[in-house]
Amino acid sequence: MISPKRSVAALLIGVVAAAALLAMTPSAAQADTYKAISGAGSSWSSNAIAQWAVNVQQYGLKVNYASTGSSDGRNQFKNGTVDYAVSEIPYGIKDGGVVDSAPTVGYAYMPIVAGGTAFMYNLTSGGKQVTNLRLSGDVVTKIFTGKITSWNDKAIKKDNPGLDLPKRNIVPVVRSDGSGSTAQFSTWMSQEHPSDWNSYCAAAGRPTPCGVTSNYPTIPGKGFIAQPNSQGVSGYVAQKANVGTITYVEYSYALKTGFPVAKILNKSGYYVEPTASNVAVGLLGAKINQDKGSAQYLTQILTGVYNNPDHRAYPLSSYSYMIIPTEISSSRSFTKDKGKSLSTFANYFLCEGQQQAEVLGYSPLPINLVKAGLSQVKRIPGTVSKAIDVKNCNNPTFSKDGTNTLANNAPQPSACDKIGVTQCTVGTGGAKAVSTPTSANASSGGSGTTKSTAGKAGSGSSSAGSSSSGSSSGSGSSGAGSDGTASGSGSGSASSAGAAGQGTLVSCDADSGVCSNVVALPVESDAGTGFGSKQWLMIGSVAALLALVFVPAAIGIAVAKKRGRR
Amino acid sequence: MSTDSPRLLSVVRDPADLRFRLAAHAGGVTVLAIMSLVGLFLAFRAAQAIGVAKFSFFTEQAWEPDAGKFGIAAVLVGTILIALVAIFFAVPLALGTALYITEYAPIRVRGFLIGLVDLMAAIPSVVYGLWGFFFLQGQITPVSKWISQYFGWIPLFRVDGTDLKDPLASPTVYTSSTFIAGIVVALMITPIITSIMREVFLQAPLGEREGALALGSTKWGMIRSVVLPFGRGGIIGGTMLGLGRALGETIAVYMIISPIFVIQPHILQAGASSVSSLIALRYGEATPFGTSALMAAGLTLFLMTLCINFAASAVVARSRSGASS
Numbered sequence: 066m067i068s069p070k071r072s073v074a075a076l077l078i079g080v081v082a083a084a085a086l087l088a089m090t091p092s093a094a095q096a097d098t099y100k101a102i103s104g105a106g107s108s109w110s111s112n113a114i115a116q117w118a119v120n121v122q123q124y125g126l127k128v129n130y131a132s133t134g135s136s137d138g139r140n141q142f143k144n145g146t147v148d149y150a151v152s153e154i155p156y157g158i159k160d161g162g163v164v165d166s167a168p169t170v171g172y173a174y175m176p177i178v179a180g181g182t183a184f185m186y187n188l189t190s191g192g193k194q195v196t197n198l199r200l201s202g203d204v205v206t207k208i209f210t211g212k213i214t215s216w217n218d219k220a221i222k223k224d225n226p227g228l229d230l231p232k233r234n235i236v237p238v239v240r241s242d243g244s245g246s247t248a249q250f251s252t253w254m255s256q257e258h259p260s261d262w263n264s265y266c267a268a269a270g271r272p273t274p275c276g277v278t279s280n281y282p283t284i285p286g287k288g289f290i291a292q293p294n295s296q297g298v299s300g301y302v303a304q305k306a307n308v309g310t311i312t313y314v315e316y317s318y319a320l321k322t323g324f325p326v327a328k329i330l331n332k333s334g335y336y337v338e339p340t341a342s343n344v345a346v347g348l349l350g351a352k353i354n355q356d357k358g359s360a361q362y363l364t365q366i367l368t369g370v371y372n373n374p375d376h377r378a379y380p381l382s383s384y385s386y387m388i389i390p391t392e393i394s395s396s397r398s399f400t401k402d403k404g405k406s407l408s409t410f411a412n413y414f415l416c417e418g419q420q421q422a423e424v425l426g427y428s429p430l431p432i433n434l435v436k437a438g439l440s441q442v443k444r445i446p447g448t449v450s451k452a453i454d455v456k457n458c459n460n461p462t463f464s465k466d467g468t469n470t471l472a473n474n475a476p477q478p479s480a481c482d483k484i485g486v487t488q489c490t491v492g493t494g495g496a497k498a499v500s501t502p503t504s505a506n507a508s509s510g511g512s513g514t515t516k517s518t519a520g521k522a523g524s525g526s527s528s529a530g531s532s533s534s535g536s537s538s539g540s541g542s543s544g545a546g547s548d549g550t551a552s553g554s555g556s557g558s559a560s561s562a563g564a565a566g567q568g569t570l571v572s573c574d575a576d577s578g579v580c581s582n583v584v585a586l587p588v589e590s591d592a593g594t595g596f597g598s599k600q601w602l603m604i605g606s607v608a609a610l611l612a613l614v615f616v617p618a619a620i621g622i623a624v625a626k627k628r629g630r631r
Numbered sequence: 632m633s634t635d636s637p638r639l640l641s642v643v644r645d646p647a648d649l650r651f652r653l654a655a656h657a658g659g660v661t662v663l664a665i666m667s668l669v670g671l672f673l674a675f676r677a678a679q680a681i682g683v684a685k686f687s688f689f690t691e692q693a694w695e696p697d698a699g700k701f702g703i704a705a706v707l708v709g710t711i712l713i714a715l716v717a718i719f720f721a722v723p724l725a726l727g728t729a730l731y732i733t734e735y736a737p738i739r740v741r742g743f744l745i746g747l748v749d750l751m752a753a754i755p756s757v758v759y760g761l762w763g764f765f766f767l768q769g770q771i772t773p774v775s776k777w778i779s780q781y782f783g784w785i786p787l788f789r790v791d792g793t794d795l796k797d798p799l800a801s802p803t804v805y806t807s808s809t810f811i812a813g814i815v816v817a818l819m820i821t822p823i824i825t826s827i828m829r830e831v832f833l834q835a836p837l838g839e840r841e842g843a844l845a846l847g848s849t850k851w852g853m854i855r856s857v858v859l860p861f862g863r864g865g866i867i868g869g870t871m872l873g874l875g876r877a878l879g880e881t882i883a884v885y886m887i888i889s890p891i892f893v894i895q896p897h898i899l900q901a902g903a904s905s906v907s908s909l910i911a912l913r914y915g916e917a918t919p920f921g922t923s924a925l926m927a928a929g930l931t932l933f934l935m936t937l938c939i940n941f942a943a944s945a946v947v948a949r950s951r952s953g954a955s956s
Contacts, residue, residue: 137915
């Protein structure tokens with residue numbers, strides 16, 4: 066009985082939608098038009114790429130990126146389904162007995178950002194969140210190979226003399242998909258702790274020596290949890306109930322979710338956090354392939370990073386790479402138009418984009434890699450001919466004499482970060498505002514704790530002047546209050562150059578405990594990019610969808626009422 | 632010509648009729664052709680892997696195609712378990728919803744409720760997955776724990792690797808399980824089951840309904856003696872169709888489970904597997920041979936779903952002819 070009305074409603078909706086579409090005619094037909102490009106790959110570096118992609122939207126440049134894991138990215142690039150890929154490891158690495166073959170059409174590597182593979186954890190002791198855990202490399206390996214299974218293990222106690230850790234099971238959370246994070250972590254384990262790693266691999270049914278693998282081997286029944294993507298593993302650890310979990314993930318995910326990361330023991334006997342400056346120091350030991358003729362040009366050998374003798378070096382630091390096409394071929398969808406977009410995007414993030422690396426939880430590239438990267442950009446077919454003066458990039462690592470300013474000015478670790486000494490009480494990662502008392506200075510315990518309370522917006526901020534970190538963040542997830550929204554803000558940077566004026570704002574969702582990093586952009590926002598036709602279209606389509614559901618029902622009710630009256 | 636033979640009928644069809652017949656035939660044939668082409672494509676791509684694995688493809692639990700050790704024993708069992716959990720929750724929910732909408736709901740809110748249930752089907756599965764992962768998982772683990780505590784003696788509900796007396800025992804052993812994935816899938820298949828049941832219940836003949844009421848039956852008595860027997864075919868058919876969809880559910884399952892490649896009969900324990908989530912997980916990064924192995928797994932699922940759907944449509948068809956007498 067209401068079908069004619071229904072069709073009228075449908076017609077109305079159609080008209081509205083069409084009008085919305087018409088309204089969306091390109092209002093911004095400006096000087097430069099760019100073809101949209103799409104890429105896939107690493108979720109390790111996806112937080113940086115996603116932010117850069119948002120930033121270049123103001124130029125009318127649309128960059129799509131699917132963080133589906135490095136292995137997937139490399140494969141898709143090889144098959145020509147994406148325009149670029151992002152991966153932590155290059156092609157040609159033997160994994161599980163199979164060599165990952167390289168694309169047959171021209172390609173090149175270009176470093177995009179540096180960062181540290183962090184060990185983010187969710188642990189409480191006596192009902193309070195632990196935020197200052199320290200781990201040696203040996204212990205980390207034993208945790209992720211199932212040899213250490215309880216948080217009160219003696220080996221962990223040895224790293225943390227000031228902490229009383231509970232007799233809880235350790236739940237290692239690993240990646241279920243093929244991932245560059247896994248590859249970086251397994252490279253480190255296979256070089257630094259080969260016996261533990263190989264015996265674990267053998268138990269999981271992999272051929273030994275295990276070496277580098279992108280797919281973390283798991284043994285059923287060991288209590289390991291495997292999740293897809295960096296989002297998946299960090300999201301799992303960040304669930305309030307999942308106490309006792311630890312995962313390997315890029316530092317930015319810990320900042321994003323508001324959870325602490327373990328300080329890792331380096332070769333000189335200090336426990337360090339993967340902050341931008343510590344990563345920059347660590348990577349001074351990286352060996353970069355300088356053979357321009359080689360397909361592996363610019364790829365990294367990290368043994369020197371693992372063994373970097375500097376007090377400040379974070380041992381699991383590495384670079385992430387974009388794989389770019391250098392040739393147009395019928396087997397890929399890449400065109401010169403897309404080359405223009407890709408090169409513009411690359412020029413942006415190699416130069417200005419690096420300023421944001423630190424705030425996002427990464428570390429900016431040093432000048433030699435920026436220059437090498439910019440020269441790689443020139444190899445993209447259809448590249449924009451634009452001379453970039455690297456002096457204007459405001460990259461915090463640049464200096465007049467060519468040394469790495471960020472690394473030079475990196476603060477020395479505090480005395481309480483030394484091996485054997487009762488550890489510092491300050492929090493790490495995304496939980497800097499939450500300090501954890503240690504038994505040796507228990508008196509300061511109560512006062513040092515910042516905690517958000519239930520039902521009240523708590524805020525935490527660490528002093529921007531402290532030399533240990535460039536960005537600070539607050540966390541509300543330690544409190545029992547489910548509706549406490551925490552936000553913290555901080556500003557400043559360890560280095561005087563560059564990043565001044567940037568702030569981090571971490572806002573946390575009360576239900577999931579997931580926090581997101583809101584980055585203040587150092588760019589003027591174009592008035593047109595705010596609330597435009599696209600936003601109206603979205604609102605319109607939501608309204609249309611709602612109307613589709615409710616209007617027929619409302620009409621039905623009205624008709625029924627009329628009939629009832631008669 | 633003998634007079635016994637029936638006279639020949641010649642049908643003269645209108646051109647419009649002919650065109651319509653042609654279009655309808657073409658549509659039907661296209662659907663069938665696409666279905667068989669999908670099957671053929673899968674079989675063709677899977678041949679290489681099945682040729683290597685032979686019969687062990689159905690008995691091997693591990694999934695390491697590049698090492699030549701792969702089979703669907705574990706993932707197939709996992710798929711079926713997830714689907715069964717989903718059916719267990721979805722069918723009573725759908726039955727109740729359908730009965731309420733058709734029998735109890737005031738006529739003026741009926742359209743609204745139908746729209747609401749159909750809207751449930753319109754929610755993308757990744758949204759269900761996010762909800763399951765970030766919200767449901769944390770809330771449901773105490774339930775899992777309770778079940779395993781009191782019914783752990785049933786092997787299906789046993790959870791290894793945790794000590795119930797230990798207050799510090801981590802709830803992670805109850806996460807990422809078949810059970811949680813099944814509940815999320817249940818919500819996704821409820822709309823389809825509901826709408827089929829609703830359609831069938833609405834067809835319950837008015838005469839019999841009024842007869843039952845006239846004989847002094849209560850409303851519930853009428854539903855039991857008229858609506859449910861009449862709609863039995865629809866209930867079974869809807870359930871089977873829901874099962875078919877549950878078997879193929881991918882992204883929500885992919886986001887929730889922690890994949891393992893052994894037969895995992897403990898549905899409350901962390902670690903589960905399903906064919907479609909395996910394909911989603913490994914497809915992007917697979918070698919050509921690995922892709923072939925995934926195609927073989929997909930083919931198995933395709934055939935299984937096909938059988939279930941055929942059975943469902945047979946049941947529904949039979950109920951229509953029989954029950955409307």
